[in-house]
Amino acid sequence: MPIIEMHLLAxxxxxKKRKAVAAVTAALVETxxxxxxxxxxxxxxxxxxxFAVGGVTIGQRNETADR
Numbered sequence: 001m002p003i004i005e006m007h008l009l010a011x012x013x014x015x016k017k018r019k020a021v022a023a024v025t026a027a028l029v030e031t032x033x034x035x036x037x038x039x040x041x042x043x044x045x046x047x048x049x050x051f052a053v054g055g056v057t058i059g060q061r062n063e064t065a066d067r
Contacts, residue, residue, distance in 0.1 A: 002028050003040040009058060010045040017043060 004024055008017075025039045048059035 001038045001040065002032060002034060004028070004042070006041060006043045007051075008043060008045050009051055010047050012045075 006020070006024075021041050021043075024041060025036050028034060028039050029036055048062060049057050051058050053061070
């Protein structure tokens with residue numbers, strides 16, 4: 001039973017998350033030869049201030065880009 005964790009920045013629509021879940025599930029069904037009901041996907045959403053790259057939060061990066 002594959003368990004997939006997806007960490008995303010908050011703000012994506014329900015439709016986009018559902019499409020991603022369907023696509024990941026389809027890929028695992030094909031490549032790992034499992035049934036769709038065996039696939040578990042956990043989505044965790046993070047705000048701009050709770051996700052950082054290179055010591056700078058995404059919120060800080062966006063503030064700099066807006067200037």
